[in-house]
Amino acid sequence: MQTSSTSSVSTPPVSTPSLSTRDLSIHFGGHVAVNQVSADFYPGSLTVIVGPNGAGKTTYFNLISGQLNASSGSVSLFGQDITKFGAAKRTRAGIGRAFQLTNLFPHLSVMENVRLAVQSRAGIGLNIFSLWSSHKELIQRAEHYLERVALANRRDDRVITLSHGDKRKLEVAILLALEPEIMMFDEPTAGMSVDEVPVVLNLIQEVKAEKNKTILLVEHKMDVVRSLADRIIVLHNGTLVADGEPATVMASAIVQEAYLGKGVAQDV
Amino acid sequence: MFRQLLSDDLPRSRMLSALLLLTFFGLAAAPFITSGARPLNTAATICIYIILVASYDLLLGYTGIVSFAHTMFFGIGAYGVGLALSSGTPGWGVIIIGILLALILTVALALMIGLFALRVRAIFYSMITLAVASSFAVLASQLSDLTGGEDGITFRVPEILTPGFQLFENDIFGRTVDGKVITYYIVFSICVLLFLFLLRVVNSPFGRVLQAIRENEFRAEALGYRTVVYRVLANCLAALLAALAGALMALWLRYVGPKTMLSFEVMTDILLIVVIGGMGTLYGAVIGAALFIIAQNYLKNLMAQGSEALVDFPILAQIFHPDRWMLWLGVLFILSVYFFPTGIVGKLRGGLRQR
Amino acid sequence: QDIKIALIAGKTGALEPYAKETETGFMMGLEYLTGGKMEVNGKKIKVIIKDDQSKPDMGRALLAEAYGDDKVDIAVGTTSSGSALAMLPVAEEYKKILIVEPAVADAITGDKWNRYIFRTSRNSMQDALAAASTIKSGGSIAFLSQDNAFGRDAIKAAKEALTTAGSKAKVVHEEFAAQNTTDFTAPAQRIFDALKNKPEPRLLQIVWAGPSPMNKLADLKPERFGINLAPGGNILPVMKLWKSYAGTQGTIYYYYDFPKNKMNDWLVAEHTKRFKAPPDFFTAGGFAAASAVYTALSKAQSTNTEKLITTMEGMEFDTPKGKMNFRKDDHQALQSMYHFKIKKDQKNEWDILELVREIPASDIPVPVKNKR
């Protein structure tokens, strides 16, 4: 089942994939972190990427969003080859991602963190003569996203004063604020308390319900995976080893073995 | 209206507002509330340094770029005017041309440095600027036929700017309104305009991105801002303003020379003022510059009295001897970093909480 | 009311030591001349000391302040040529006298000169001529100097001087090393290569302000190539280091042991008493400036600028170096210089030079360079 399957996606496949990677690879020194991964992703579908620690999930994200440059292979967005684009250009082209290890503007206020995302979306960054505060609609948009992740109450606090969980939520808010076509979540609920997790999951559900966004999600929590996934991709030692229906994939030997670790987890 | 003028970036502290108003009116009325050459000289220097420092803060406080090349641009502006005036017959046209040429050179250099900086880490960037600046200074003193070498050039300015020229017959508030005073008001008003412009820049969406870059460049890039472009732009803006400040300085002093325009001392003064005043807030530049320049001009007189009072304690007298004023400058350096980690403005505003 | 005199010097920064000497000399000078009363024409003399940090803009501002705010009658200064040059126009603006001491740049009494400027210190040309006067014989000469305005000025003067002094020596090489040069191996090699096979006697003249590279060159044994060094005189702390090169000859502006006159005797005795060291180069300079001021004031019996100028033009006055006089044309004080030799057996740490010959002013025909 080593394929980039289009057949087995549960939502009716839109003819053209919004995002696709062809033989995408990267190696660090001798170590191949992502190896010839080819996959297509479709609007309105939510794909969960699972795999052992160090399988290459985050690196795969980095290759798509441009934080890393592929050693070989290509990434294309709505049919356009964006392999040569830098991170910023890809973001503006519509690829948004939230980071696994929280990565924010520590000394700016929670509000400003989100506002900057909105501003980038609005593309007025180079405007020197207007006042940032005169762009009321942007501020309102930012406030709206803060409410959606239930952070409105911390609006004016600096980010370093947030607890870990709150930072995770802010990470998500920023991604939403970018309003990208492609949304990539890297373990959004890691370290989030059990009562907060649903907040984020519902958010993702809502976005998914809009049916026009392409969502990629890296997650280790099986319950989360089950409740969200239309489709599951399994990475193992950088190679794509399974791709398809959640049920079938989760049942497959390799996943049981290497990932869920029924029996002893041999290699990693 | 007023809000708009200040780009909605109000002092947000009674004390601070008071100080700013004091400085503003003090400078506006300087020629008539003081007498003699030195006070006027001090006032003019303050005006010019406010711009010089504020423009540097755009790099340092807002974008988080540590550059040592700021004096270089200051110098280019100054030499632009100086060379123009010393070459041709002093006239406004000549000045304008001089400034324009200087600005062109400035942008070219700023772009070059900026683009070079993309290849190297932040800290290396500051070291490179240091190197470039110092070699530029060397160059300036080497081309002695053109620049007058270490000695620099003393030049003439248009008639109405010379002390000889008198606007009115009789004195006003005990000050003859001569070319010096006219020059002062030219300097003053240009500085006000430039400052307001800077305020606008840092409070524009652009300015906000700069702060984001300072905080976390990687993330700013990930948000879709081409940080390179922003840094280079900030670089050029700051350089241009510095050059303008330099032009004004030359016009005021009727002299240009490496010690005054290009030396590392000027750079350290700028840095110190930024820190005393408070990084990342332009008002810091105003307060800092005012305090510092005044101190620099009058500290020694104070110390002279101090050491006279202490004659019978040799060591103390030694330490407070006016020739040791640099010692106290150094102490100032240290204390200001100690006690005003966020600068005077930061202190006055209480904490560095951002909006 | 009092007679006010401003003394401007680079009291902080690189030139601080020089400025200190000038100040000491100037004050001691007044003390000696007024017999400690600090009075002239029955008026008290008030000296206002200002520090221009060797910065031209400061120099300007301070001089303007002195004339304008402090209302001084005469100003004296300053240490750095750059600063001095910047001051000249100010004196003209305020129509007040400025006595330049100890800046040496030729331009001060040259094309940048104006009628309010007098100079007690010697200028580069005088140095050069003095040096030249010791090189009557033929042979080959190379110069080493620092690569800046001062250095180039000096070498230009030196070459001019050679011709004026009618020396048959031929200049075969000019080496300009960066001001901040620390390693003189390379310049030395270039000079040696240039001089090596040229006709004897081979002379290397070193003109260097600040710590002189003399030792570094001597350590490379130029005598291997039959090259002799001729260092320009320097301040005592520097010349102390030359003891290992006894016999080396050069010319100098002042050395405490050379002049024989009452004024100098008093200066040396008094200075040694107060500072545990004999007076130096710039101390004498300061003293001379003081003498110029005092003599002018007492002769003119007034502080009126025009009166002073007429008095001072051609005025002769005593200094620790003997008589000087301001020649009418460019107000440069003509003075004698000294041809020295480094002593072999030095009795104490300050016993460094021995006199070969005093070069009288008459042997130093300084050309008049101010187009007047």
Place this chain on the structure above:
Amino acid sequence: MSDAATQAPAGQTQAAQKLLELKGVHTHIGEYHILQGVDLCVPRGGLAVLLGRNGAGKTTTLRTIMGLWKASQGSVQFDGQNIAALSTPSIAQAGIAYVPESMAIFSDLTVKENLHLAARNGAMNTERLEWIFGFFPALKKFWNYPAGNLSGGQKQMVAIARAMIEPRKLLLVDEPTKGLAPAIIQSLMEAFKELKASDTTILLVEQNFNFVKNLGDTVAVMDDGRVVHTGTMRELADNEDLQQKLLGLSLASHQ
């Protein structure tokens, strides 16, 4: 290193049941008053779990114990000695190891060097190392790799391994399972069990209830900088209403 023997007999017996006890601990961070009187008690040889929603103050509590924030009030008894006033190094040397929430691995250093530093008493004991590799094979594989280049989960493993490399009296672990794959979570569970067996006491902050529910002995729940519930894990695990009440957690969505 103080040992209970030096204490009064009473103190000794007390220290015998309680390895760590916080009494009315208050912690301020800047102008914020974060911990507002935390009482917490960790029995010797047990595994105590600290639960609570985001921002409850769990991390702050651990940092306070570690001396990384200074308690402005209250006492922290460890092994019969009040460590509230001690400096962080002394606290560590008293026998406490810490796995911070941020992992705080040294990214410039290799995995090997990271562990090498954690082994305070010089060289690393090889079989203990092998024992750790047993749980986290990745570490063995990336032994000479700069830790900064590791994956999120791998970094987490390094952080945990650092605390296990030498025997310590008490382990403070802040959300170890975040970012770990199920397989590794299982071996982590094993690891904790074995540590307990070799009477290491553990104070574990965790969000993943399924992970702790059959691991913990006692449990404490925090909210708004206070401990709002203490008891045995059993009781909480069996009582869904209690879970609902304390954690806002319904097993329906999370089994």
Place this chain on the structure above:
Amino acid sequence: MNNPDLPSKPRDLAPLFLVPVLALAMLPLIGSFPTWLTLTVAGLAMGMMIFIMSSGLTLVFGLMDVLNFGHGAFVAVGAYAATMVLLPMKGWLEIDSLWVNLGVLGLAVLFAMLVTAILGWAFERLIIMPVYGQHLKQILITMGGMIVAEQIIGVIWGVEQIPLPLPESLRGAIFIGDAAIEKYRLIAVVVGIVVFLAMFLILNRTKLGLLIRAGVENGEMVEALGYRIRRLFIAVFAAGSALAGLGGVMWGLYKETLTAAMGSEVMVMVFIVVIIGGLGSVGGCFIGALLMALVTNYAGFLAPKFALVSNIALMMAILLWRPAGLYAIGRRGA
């Protein structure tokens, strides 16, 4: 326990060849062999002195991430401190016996290093402590420290230049044919090599280096592992200062006249060396210093005009080749 597909990165040797290549490349240009020899040996020796002065700076930066613009002050203080031993013992220096002279020098060096070490300790306490991890503030506050130190020197030792004559036995030069090699420079070479080896071993063969690098990245965590990082930092800083002190003595004896500003004068040069080396790498610093001194000499001989900017040109060239300097920090192998 190495893993086949993860080779631990190979030692980076390229920079090691720069010095010999440069030297040999110059031979034909210079032509005369004796001249070349003189220039090269002189350059190497000068490089050693520069290295000694820079080593402390790169150490403090590499290990503690502290940018000490005040480093020059320690150089100056070192030199001045040495005079307190050398001037009283003048008599001994004028005796023309190598061993007696060296003995006295050794004494002076020890004293100077002691003084600078103590000063460094105080400096760290008063000036560096509040600004760990904030480069800008470090630059400022250490500049302040520099100014203060220079002024204090002025107060204690006076502003006049202090002559510091070389001992007789170290004067002059040795001659190999027409090539002249100053004796003093040979001493510099020896000292330089000793310092380099000592630092290299300590940093790469002991836990110390690791500990401090970890401490810079996350001091809290190192403390949480039970190490007293503060003490360590102070020790390192004192060591760095002592090295500067040593450099100061060497430099002072070379220049033979001391001025309070002698420290700040060398700062730009020192910084360029440290950058070329890759801030924090002792090995890089060593090579950088040699390169710079050689380039200066060759340039000074072939094209004096260019000598003015040769340092900067060199730095630019190196950074274009390796944007983070010869040996980027963070990687092991000082």
